[in-house]
Amino acid sequence: MIGPRDNAPARPSPTTTLNRASRPSAGPGDALPDHPDFLWRNPDPKPSYDVVVVGGGGHGLATAYYLAKNHGVTNIAVLEKGWLAGGNMARNTTIIRSNYLWDESSGIYEHSLKLWETLEEDLDYPILFSQRGVLNLAHSLQDIRDSKRRVYANQLNGIDAEWLEPEEVAKVCPIVNISPDVRYPVLGATYQPRAGIAKHDYVAWGFARKADAYGIDLIQDCEVTGLDIVDGRVRGVRTTRGDIAAGKVALAAAGHSSVLAAMAGLRLPLQSHPLQALVSELLEPVHPTVVMSNAVHVYVSQAHKGELVMGAGIDSYNGYGQRGAFHILERQMAAALELFPVFARAHMLRTWAGIVDTTPDASPIVGLTPVENLYLNCGWGTGGFKATPGVGWCFAHTVATGEPHPYNAPFTLDRFTTGALVDEHGAAAVAH
């Protein structure tokens, strides 16, 4: 009889402790690296900070990190009403790309992508950034025109982008159905090889751990209930864990931005909508890249463990419930099978919804507000995850210097007055 008592090593693991089965170790589906032994402290809030970041999601954590790293500001609290990175950061489909149409967008997203490329070393965290490429499929002649326009613009902006004919699409992703005998045949695709995915929790925790190490207080279960504004200048926040004074307040609350801005008497051009996503069970590798389709409305990748991660369409109505309607998912499945017949017997294992804050031009708002020392980062809609390091970098610059970084300078609140919109609906219709 062999048991743990008979052969327990000094630091046992379940694998080494017990006899293995005759079959080889599974391994596939469990390729995730371990998290560190220590992530963050759980401090109580101090009475006052130089900067209070409202929202402990990816953007808030990245902003705090870059405030410390790039600007030497460390007397910071990040306030999170729930658990860190439990909002859209935990609910997105982790697509990272920079192939946006307009110069303004490709500027900030490409800045972000470049940061992604060194983020693992920077954060010393295995964020599983996988540059497996993203295909954006075209299904109509107008799709082709729009897609090629974006490719040409991307190339001149120094972004890796190419146009692929259907046969080339099939070479990149053999399971895409390129048969002409489907309702909306694949007529080609744009391809960004440097695009990809990362593991969202790992990214958020990587930022959080580094921020904590800088001495930044990450304060959870702390909901902001009011802003202390005197003479047009913010002086602090009121929270469920008491009042906190702040030299500067940076809002990074995604779907809840309107609610927070209202506390400062600001009305924003935002609407918050449910956005659903889902995963399948773990599957043997079948899908080597990321595929997005606006017309057939699919975006899907196969994550590191083997599960298919898919996004659905935005629910049409405003909603803060983190729930969506079922017909959106049914439609999503039908669309997925149009493009990937091989998915027929994969199973929808788990679904969820986030709250996306959408703007009239599908571009974000990052910058100053009419209230002095109050800064705003919102309106990322469905595209926030990929921007995480980029916007953290730029928003930190904005907060630290009081001036927008060149990359976020176009994304002012004022553009809705002047009409200088950055209309990314074409690139962002289901942009993730």
Added chain:
Amino acid sequence: MNTPFRAPGHGHVDRDTTLSFTFDGTAYTGHPGDTLASALLANGVHHVADSIKHGRPRGVLAAGAEEPNALVQIEAPFPEPMLTATTVELYDGLVARGLSGQGRLSSEPDTARYDTMHAHCDLLVVGAGPAGLATTLAAARSGARVILVDELPQPGGSLLGSQELLEGAPAKAWVDEVVAELDGLADVRILQRTTAFGHYDDGLVLALEKRTDHLGAAAPPHVSRQRIWRIRARQVVYATGAYERPVAFDDNDRPGIMLAGSARTYLNRFGVLPGEQAVVFTTNDSAYPAALELADAGVRIAAVIDAREEVPEHWRTACDERGIGIRAGHVVTGTSGIERVTRAHVAPFGHGDLGERQGIDCDLLLVSGGWNPAVALFSQARGTLRYDAGIGAFVPGEALRTVRAAGSADGTFTLSGCLADGVDAAWQALSAISRTGQMIALPTPAPLPEAAPTRVLWRVPSPQEGLDGVLQFVDLQRDATVSDVLRATGAGLRSVEHVKRYTTIGTAHDQGRTSGVMTSGIVAEALGVDVADLGTMRLRPPAVPVAFAALAGRNRGELFDPVRVTALHPWHVEQGALFEDVGQWKRPWYYPRPGETMDESVLRECRAARTGVAMMDGSTLGKINVQGPDAGVLLDRLYTNLMSTLKVGRVRYGVMCGVDGMAIDDGTVIRVAEQEFLLTTTTGNAAKILEWMEEWLQTEWPDLRVHLTSVTEHWVTIPLVGPRSRDVLALVAPDLDVDNDAFPFMSWKDTTVAGVAARVCRISFSGELAYEINVPAWYGITVWKALYTAGSEFGLTTYGTETMHVLRAEKAYPIIGQDTDGTITPQDLGMSWVVSKKKPDFVGKRSFTRAENQRDDRKQLVGLLPVDERVLLPEGAQIIATSDIPAPPVPMLGHVTSSYRSDALQRTFALALVRSGTRRIGETLYVPLDGRTVPVTVTDPVLFDKEGARRDG
């Protein structure tokens, strides 16, 4: 019987029929009524798969959907990834294998059908166990419309897996009686093999019915394999039962370790003995019936290890009668064995300290750590959960207005309690919809003494130093252990959602049914907080995994999105036209002749239109009839130009803008009568524009007396184009005076074309002399053929959308959506003439004065002529100022929106949106292509017949 582990006289499987199946390459047999798991156990197969991370042998832990271990891949008759052996009904010819990590998708197309059903009811009952049957019967007798869904092949739920008596008879008799009565009621529908998996707003419950899975290859192809029920229920009762939970101890994952209630189910439902010598480890009363029934069926119960100091007397007596020893105040601390448990290590466990350990040989270790109500659906319905410290489980809190739980799903664990709770739930549900439930006589179970309290125990301390929780598995499917949980809390994590993500507990196929509450308990212990304050992981839909194909249903292929075709479509198909998808429409793209390339076809079609006569199917144009005394006022407010001044009999082109001043659509407007207009929209925008107009009419100007009606499909629309179009029209419309003075440009006439009442408009989207012939759709093909015949002497040629695009581009008529992108105003398109200066206001006008609209470097529509007239610019290509491409980011001036070869110009040309384009006319700009630049000359966008002499002729 060659399966040694069948218990004679037990179970509901059909032993007269033998089914053959293959598992991991070995052939076995089983019976109808078996699951794959029960059949494997009956064959003595306990080692089903290896664990995902550590490759440890794993067996069957449970008997239902909560199974975390026994994952299988179906290979035949059709591959299906990752199912639980405990929920796969056995069929002849099943080929499966144990699954460690990742399932496999078939590369062959799945030819099975999937379908969707819609149903409505007063009351939906989920679960046909004792509570659900009582609920259904009480409600059904009152005349309510009731739907009962149940995941098993037959009703009875937990009663199928027990030996409980009702009115002194096996409970199955009562089940049969109830179901027989329900079957006779017209307003009751019972769906077996149907699992409710989602609860959405307003009583929408989704359920998956597996119709033919249990038939294997014998499934009739015309019957859908699975179908989704979309049930709208006024009231829902979840009688979904409870899941037994294990206790974590060292090596608690070996094959042969099974939940006590599940072993009872294997005996009583399937007639399977899951072992020969068992140790039973429990924290509550519920394992005793399992021990006794197994003992009575011939399993030697080596010991009952009860974590509680006090064991109820009646259980002690019953065990004594069978010679079963009970060790009160003891726990199992670990196990031995490789492919199967061979020994349980037990020790006294008083006040947190383990006493001396002793090994007990066994090939089956039954565990019961208490029961968790199956609250996933109640929780999805936004029902709140309450932690019940007495049973160590989360139970439904307050019932919702339309949703409640009953029976063990509601935390009631006795049979009599479940029956009564079921009836009570029915009454409450009916009362909530102003109906009265019926009194029903409930059968009396055999009397049971009151249950003794459960000892809430999440884990047993590791007996060894340095091994704290390393071998104590919490989520068996994710191979996550107590030590992983403690590592997470040690890392600073305080939320169960964080612990879930750190350890991956609860993220696997079983969604943490056996591990979720246990994790909360272990975290709470580690942090010294109350489980009630900590809460549990959020339960997300679906409650069970559902195949993508089932969710897609029939909405695939042709039915993925409706295909819209015109009345002339069959003719185009006959002529070999190729089609372009425009929205949902199929439009003829071009009509290739044998041997022609697309370019050749389009040049030929263009030539015909410019030199002879050609026609196309324009029926997809959106058409909106606008009627009422204020019709002109409405159109004046929505179009940028004046429409109210249009004379009856005349036609005017118009552009609509959004409130932001950007062009959103264009088309022609004809005044049919003093109070009636007919306008056209672009093909893709018809529905949107109707909705846009209705929005303004209904929400902003409800005082306007106007009605809008879509008449898109009422008409077949045939543009007849070219210098000879007048000749052709004259032949088929003898009543029409086609003379230029009698029928001038931008006018329309009602007449007869080919004997059919027709409306002919003299408008042109090609710059040629042209007519648009509109006839009722029913007569479209007659008129089309008549035109085709009449035109033959003039060489009439049919053309598609590509030629239409070339012809209009030569004249710089923009296509909204191709030459615009939502950022372009009519002025940018060079169409200031269509923007009224007279009207005080129209939608979009105010935005024209914004700062950005005043810039003199806005993008404007211009023509581009490649210096090399053979070069065809790609549409979408960008335009720069220099012949060299500077380092990125390269300043871009605009892009090519349309680009074609022109037969009329005998060269290529393009339209483009270019910054300050109008001022640049005559300049040379550059289009970067493949690393070099193509020089182009900026021109006026109108490249052909700028004076419009042809169109007016």
Added chain:
Amino acid sequence: MQLIACPWCGEREEIEFHYGGEAHIAYPEDPYALDDEQWAQYVFFRDNPKGPFAERWVHSAGCRRWFNALRDTVTHEFLTVYGIGAERPSHTSTAPAAPRAKGQEASR
């Protein structure tokens, strides 16, 4: 998928409807009296409250008529539906101080 009570057709599935955003945004009396910022407020800025929200829907696949609804954006529950042009009904569970809650009458 919700059941939406069209005031003319009764309860119908959500897929028959299109969403129209915030209600009670009137086209300005005189757009030319507004400065660009005021005009931008009309064109682009909408309330986005967490809780009861007065919004517009149109029964696109049914009677094609627009109507207003008071709906809770957290629970998604329709609190009431009412006609275009009617004032926003008060709702007992509504948090106070919704800026344009002028109406006093519940039309339920």
